[in-house]
Amino acid sequence: MKDESQKFLLVSVFMMTYNHAPYIEQALKGILLQQVVFNLEIVVGEDCSTDGTRSIIKQYAEKHPEKFKLILQQQNVGAHRNQIDILSACQGKYIALCEGDDYWTDPLKLQKQVDFLEASPDFAICFHKVQLLKEGKLIEDDLTNVPAQVSTIEDLANENYIHTPSCVFRNYGQNSFGEHFIAAPLGDYYLHIMNARFGKIYHLEETMAVYRIHSNATWNTTSVIHRYEKTCQSIAYILADLDQSFAEARFRLTNRYVALLQALLNHQELTAERKKQILRHATLLPTLELVLLVLDKADHIERLKLEAKFLKKERNSFLKMSKYALRALLKRRQTKNNEQSGES
Numbered sequence: 485m486k487d488e489s490q491k492f493l494l495v496s497v498f499m500m501t502y503n504h505a506p507y508i509e510q511a512l513k514g515i516l517l518q519q520v521v522f523n524l525e526i527v528v529g530e531d532c533s534t535d536g537t538r539s540i541i542k543q544y545a546e547k548h549p550e551k552f553k554l555i556l557q558q559q560n561v562g563a564h565r566n567q568i569d570i571l572s573a574c575q576g577k578y579i580a581l582c583e584g585d586d587y588w589t590d591p592l593k594l595q596k597q598v599d600f601l602e603a604s605p606d607f608a609i610c611f612h613k614v615q616l617l618k619e620g621k622l623i624e625d626d627l628t629n630v631p632a633q634v635s636t637i638e639d640l641a642n643e644n645y646i647h648t649p650s651c652v653f654r655n656y657g658q659n660s661f662g663e664h665f666i667a668a669p670l671g672d673y674y675l676h677i678m679n680a681r682f683g684k685i686y687h688l689e690e691t692m693a694v695y696r697i698h699s700n701a702t703w704n705t706t707s708v709i710h711r712y713e714k715t716c717q718s719i720a721y722i723l724a725d726l727d728q729s730f731a732e733a734r735f736r737l738t739n740r741y742v743a744l745l746q747a748l749l750n751h752q753e754l755t756a757e758r759k760k761q762i763l764r765h766a767t768l769l770p771t772l773e774l775v776l777l778v779l780d781k782a783d784h785i786e787r788l789k790l791e792a793k794f795l796k797k798e799r800n801s802f803l804k805m806s807k808y809a810l811r812a813l814l815k816r817r818q819t820k821n822n823e824q825s826g827e828s
Contacts, residue, residue, distance in 0.1 A: 494522035495594060496574035496655065500566055501528060501584030505535040507696060512544050514588035514693075516551070520595045528584075529555040529570040531562070537584065564666045571660065571675075579655050581672075582693075586649035589615075590692035597652040600686060608683030609676065611650040613691040622694065633687050637680035641736035644673040646685075649693040653679045662725030670718040677722050681730065709751060712744045713762065719744075 497515050501508060515526055528545075530538045538556065545552035555569050571579070578601060580594055590596075597610045615622045628645040640646075653676075660678050668674040719741045726734060748754065748762050 492523050493525060493576050495520070495524040495578045495580055495598060495652075496576035497524060497526045497580045497582060498570050498574060499526060499528045499582055499584055500531075500563065500570055501533070501537055501541070502531040502560075502563070502566075503533045503535045503537060504584035505533065505537045505540060507585040507587070508537055508540050509544075510587045511582055511584050512541070515582060516544075516548065517591045518588070518594045519591045520598070522598065524551070524594070525553050525574075525576060526551050527553045527555065527570050527573050529557065529566040531557045531566045532560040564668075564671055567671050568661070568666060572658075574655060577655055578652055580652045582649045585696045585698065586694060587696075588649065588693045590690065593692040594652070596688065596690070596692075600688070601652065601654065604686065606683050607686050608679050608681075609646070609651060609653045609685040610688065611646045611652070611685070612688035612693070614647045614650050614693045614695045615691055616697055617694050618697040625695070630687050633689070635685045635687070637677060637685075637730060637733045638736060640677055640680050640685065641733040642740070644670070644676065646672075646676050647693070647695045648672050649695055651676070654682065656682060664721035664724045668718045668721040669714040673715075673718055674722050677726065677733075681727070709748065709754065712748050713765075716741055716744050716748070717765070 499511065499515075501511075504511070512526075518524070526548075528541055530541055532538075541552075541554065545554055553573060555566075555573060557566060557569075561569075578598055580597070582588060593612070597612070600610050601607060614625055616625055616627065617623075625647070628647065629643070630645045631639045631642075635645075656679060659682075660675060662678070665671065665674055665678075719737050723734060723737055723741075726737075728734070745762070749759050754762075
């Protein structure tokens with residue numbers, strides 16, 4: 485039997501934090517200032533920060549014990565494990581995301597989003613506009629391109645246009661993620677795709693949160709090459725867990741993967757050895773189907789032949805399997821090219 489305080493729990497606020505001491509109070513205040521007609525819980529996963537973040541969170545929890553549920557990791561488990569632990573602890577009908585370095589600016593934000601989802605059972609996700617805080621200045625969002633007010637999993641497959649602190653989604657429990665969730669570098673994108681399997685996505689045209697860009701936010705300060713690599717890896721793990729019935733979404737994700745992989749292989753700043761490592765990771769994807777699609781769509785046949793020589797030296801069973809698939813593919817392509825040459 486549920487505790488009486490949890491009986492009408494409607495929203496769980498998901499907060500993942502690590503070394504956010506300069507920002508965490510602003511994030512917590514934005515949540516506590518929410519004006520709602522329902523019960524909510526604030527589920528905080530603190531991953532052994534070294535800057536006093538944990539102390540600040542505990543002070544707030546002591547002042548509001550009825551609202552906070554703390555997951556105080558005993559050792560640094562990393563963002564992926566922390567994310568899963570927090571999601572698993574969320575008991576609300578809906579989950580609202582707010583990481584420890586972002587913050588909400590509208591006290592009616594949660595009420596507006598929950599009202600929409602309660603009235604719209606065919607929607608799985610509701611998000612809204614945000615401002616960016618960069619170098620101490622608030623600016624309009626120039627990172628995302630929202631395709632329409634109502635979008636679908638197919639649109640999301642083209643790119644991630646949902647900022648984390650803007651998102652509220654239905655709590656699907658363990659159905660929100662599959663076995664490869666913990667390996668996907670971009671956990672938020674993986675999560676959005678998996679939730680979008682269950683319904684449409686709605687965009688509110690109101691700015692109700694701030695997404696902070698700072699030196700500790702690794703994604704915003706890394707190179708384009710790093711972002712391409714991590715996006716490729718995340719797409720691969722999404723495809724491993726995304727049901728085959730979502731054919732159009734899978735097709736779009738695969739095309740993105742191939743485009744990003746080809747961009748990496750063409751990048752002038754990357755050494756030949758680094759390109760070999762990138763292609764090797766492609767053969768280690770959790771689905772051979774994607775390996776074949778990548779190779780089938782690749783334009784650089786001579787490079788792939790050279791990479792095949794590299795793969796031949798490897799002893800890993802996954803690489804061996806992919807090596808044979810690569811050989812067969814190149815042989816089929818050579819036969820096809822010969823036939824086309826003969827016809828002309």
